Amino acid sequence: MCGIVGYLGDGNTYEVLIKGLHRLEYRGYDSAGIALVDTKGKLHVYKSKGKVENLENMCSGKDLEATAGIAHTRWATHGEPSDNNAHPHYSEDGNLALVHNGTIENYKVLKDALVKHGCKFHSETDTEVLVQLIEYIRLGNNCSLVEAVQEALKQVEGAYAIAVLEKDKPDTIIAARKSSPLVIGIGENEMFLASDASPFVEYTSNAVYLKDGEIAILKKGEPLKIIDLDNNNSKVDVTKLKMSISELEKGGYPHFMLKEIFEQPNTLRESIRGRVVDGGKRIIINGVRDNKETFVNARRIVFVACGTSWHAAMVGKYLFQDICDIPVVVEYASEFRYSNPVLGPGDIVIALSQSGETADTLAAVKIAREKGAFVFGVCNAVGSSIPRETHSGAYIHVGPEIGVASTKAFTGQVMVLTLIALSVAHLKGTLPEEEIARIGKALLDIPEKVEKVLKLNDKIERLSAIYTYAHNFLYLGRGCNFPTALEGALKLKEISYIHAEGYPAAEMKHGPIALIDEEMPSVIIAPKDHLYDKIVSNVQQVKARGGSIVAIVTEGDTVIKNLANHVLEIPEVPECLSPIVASVPLQLLAYYIAINKGKDVDMPRNLAKSVTVE
């Protein structure tokens, strides 16, 4: 949540920062702001409630000359979205400006102490305390800005990625991180900083991912310097970025979400590239191969994740139990971290996260490590925090996901979990080789099957018109498609603001069936699998109560076709792969309903893509 960006160099500081803010807007869009310093020692701060375009309107005609600048797009935690609470915040004397992503947990104590010393605060944010504290220390100790930052951060509890600008130092930016992401870009005569590399990918491919407890000193004409809070030098580890700009643009689609839905055939190809060999007979996941004994002897798998990643983990539960004979539990990372989890050697904790930065999942990973479990990450964002904290892992390789509603990450996660489960099943001998080869071959065909599902686009768009004004939806599924139902309901909720509940289809009769009437549509995921006959009964139960039914069925199904009001046919695939093909029509249905309602699907209200606060 919240995106920060900074620039120091000979280019157009304002333009670089604004473009960077647009790229980071997926992290929050409650307000945006910018601070610029010029060689005359002037510090200009402009900020505005709402999206980055409001800030741009406000800046038009203003003095935007600058050699360095920092900027912020906010997802509000402390204090309502307003101009006043927007970042950058500045010290009372106007000497420093600061942007922050994270949460300062002890801000109240620090604020009270500063107020006693005469400091005046102008916002309701936790962030303002940081900038006031740094300046208070700098003035009181007559020290440099870096020393003041070091001292202030020693007093701070919580998570932060910060960047600080000093009025009289137009050639320097100080940045620091703890538990919130921060990456520095090193170009020719220019340096960048940002919450992820997207704001500077077109200027440089040299990136340095800051580690917890590190402070970066960006100074014009000098190499990047990294130190810790006690002034020890850290190594500057330069990584070559592989991201391309086209991945960060809409490519002709009206929304990132639609682009990402349609990218899925290709992203799924990327997820399996080099991992499914010999026509599907062999599955290679390096992280499993390198930790063979751990996987073969695992006594339990514990998944930790949030949101859509949690739904993918639920699919993983069915997979690992069915084909690897390993007991599995799936935990919400936010609950796991405060639940005294009983873990130890023999337990594998698999952390799923698209961003690799979700605060609760990251905390769960740290706890699992402390408790002696083997921790494996399944993430998308390369170089993000979770992959760096885990013992091993596998990337899903679906490219940057920008739409706040996760789509291609879900199918990529399910795909990679299937690959992991198959390679473990092979090592353990829990699935006959012919069966592994059958599923392996089907895996290679999945991108084409998803291409076929995407041909339903126009039909789903028409269908969406019928259901746009429903107030509630029920999504039902069984077995590994119960999580598909949860995911379909989440997609609808988060972008159309329609209440939707995902439920195991058979559990419905223990309560939610009371909700069913002609105004409450049910979306039922009912492919031909080993529970097909059971779900047909559930469809009948809904129909008997007058509920209208949209069913996702296997091509050629006639039984449910006669019961449901509308059917969307998906190609036949092995049961364990059905969540991948079945989730795509649900993504499209949610998308078109939200569009019909005039909602901003890429930036739904109150949400942010990367949840880096608790």
Ligand code: M6R
């Ligand atoms: O980056 P992560 O996968 O850890 O994110 C987890 C959730 O915040 C995320 O899936 C969220 O639920 C999405 N908005 C769902 O579309």
